[in-house]
Structure formats: structure tokens, C-alpha cells
Amino acid sequence: MAPVYKLTYFPVKALAEPTRFLLKYGGLEFEDERFEREQWPQIKPTMPFGQVPVLSAKGKQYHQSIAMARFFAKQVKLVGSDEWEDLEIDSMVDTVNDLRQKIAVYSYEQDAAIKESRKGPLMNETLPYYLERLDKIAKENNGHLACGKLTWADFYFVALLDYLNYMTESDLTAKYENLEAVKNNVLSIPAIKEWVETRPKSDL
Numbered sequence: 001m002a003p004v005y006k007l008t009y010f011p012v013k014a015l016a017e018p019t020r021f022l023l024k025y026g027g028l029e030f031e032d033e034r035f036e037r038e039q040w041p042q043i044k045p046t047m048p049f050g051q052v053p054v055l056s057a058k059g060k061q062y063h064q065s066i067a068m069a070r071f072f073a074k075q076v077k078l079v080g081s082d083e084w085e086d087l088e089i090d091s092m093v094d095t096v097n098d099l100r101q102k103i104a105v106y107s108y109e110q111d112a113a114i115k116e117s118r119k120g121p122l123m124n125e126t127l128p129y130y131l132e133r134l135d136k137i138a139k140e141n142n143g144h145l146a147c148g149k150l151t152w153a154d155f156y157f158v159a160l161l162d163y164l165n166y167m168t169e170s171d172l173t174a175k176y177e178n179l180e181a182v183k184n185n186v187l188s189i190p191a192i193k194e195w196v197e198t199r200p201k202s203d204l
């Protein structure tokens with residue numbers, strides 16, 4: 001029987017990877033549909049808001065990567081134990097996403113001169129600002145980003161990290177031992193370790 005879930009995305013980790021981590025963690029079968037960039041013009045009009053990732057299930061399409069990650073986090077019990085914990089987790093996920101967007105504004109800039117002008121502020125101000133605070137939070141939470149325990153906020157951060165490193169051409173967590181601990185806590189989970197070793201290779 002075909003899997004219940006199909007996740008459609010470019011052949012990269014990026015925004016689909018948190019959901020892939022959660023599906024693998026929960027042992028939930030899914031079709032990992034990756035299309036080539038040349039196919040995108042044909043596929044784009046078939047997506048609800050012209051973007052991916054898109055989750056297909058039960059004859060419907062669902063967009064927005066954070067919404068789908070939260071959906072699977074509930075299924076695999078990586079959400080909070082009450083609304084307050086969910087608030088803490090959601091706020092960390094949104095903060096990591098804010099950081100991603102700030103990095104993307106630099107990384108995806110097509111004009112070389114504008115890109116260069118954004119590099120200093122990003123590298124010397126924005127990244128340290130976020131990473132120092134995230135590292136402090138990881139310390140206070142014993143190697144996690146929220147609630148002092150493993151939650152989907154950890155998965156969200158660690159699954160996006162390769163993409164963030166690719167966009168900044170750096171190893172963002174190298175200098176931050178508590179963020180390294182968050183990374184190791186997620187990557188040492190057997191199902192995640194296996195996925196990372198066997199998933200299709202991609203830079204971002």
C-alpha cells in the first residue's frame with residue numbers, strides 16, 4: 001500500500017528536513033518526492049501557494065513547513081505537556097525561523113555589491129546576537145532549546161542547520177558548546193542517525 005503521506009520538495013534538505021526528521025523519528029512511512037529544478041515551472045502552478053514543501057495526504061495538499069512540522073511533532077509526542085510548554089517551544093521555532101530569514105536575505109541577494117554590504121552586519125552582528133542567546137538558552141535547558149527536554153524545537157534547529165551553514169558558508173555552532181550539545185542530542189537518536197547516513201546527499 002502507498003504511504004499515507006507524500007512530501008514534495010526540491011532535492012535538498014532545507015525547509016523539508018525538519019518534517020523528514022520528525023517522520024523518521026516516529027517511524028511514519030512517507031513518500032519523499034524530490035523533483036529536479038527544471039521541473040519546477042510545471043510543478044509550481046499545482047502547489048497551493050506556488051511554493052514547496054507541500055504535504056499531500058488524504059487527497060489534500062498542505063503547505064507551510066512549520067505547520068507540517070508541528071503536525072508531525074504532535075503525532076510523535078515531541079510537543080509540550082501543556083499550552084505553556086507549547087508557547088515556549090513555538091517561540092523557539094519562530095526564533096530559529098527568524099534567523100533563517102535574516103540569513104536568506106543575505107544569501108539569496110543577486111546583486112553582488114548589495115550582498116557584500118549585507119555580509120558584515122550579518123556575520124558580525126546578527127549571527128552573534130542570535131547564536132549567543134540561543135546558546136545561553138541551550139545551556140539553561142541542558143542541551144535543548146525549550147522546556148529542558150527533547151522537543152521539536154531541537155529537531156527544527158538541527159534539521160535546518162546544514163542549510164543555515166550552507167547559506168553562511170560557516171559552521172554556525174562550532175564555537176557554541178551548548179548548541180553543539182543540542183545538535184548531538186538530536187543526531188545521536190538512532191532513527192535520525194540512520195536517516196542522516198542514508199538520506200540522498202545534498203549541500204543544502
Ligand SMILES: N[C@@H](CCC(=O)N[C@@H](CS)C(=O)NCC(=O)O)C(=O)O
Nearest residue numbers: 014015050051052053063064065066
Ligand atoms: N513559508 C513557506 C516558505 C516556502 C518557500 O520559501 N519555499 C521555497 C523553497 S525553500 C520555494 O518554493 N521557492 C520557489 C518559488 O517560490 O517559486 C514555508 O515555510 O513552507
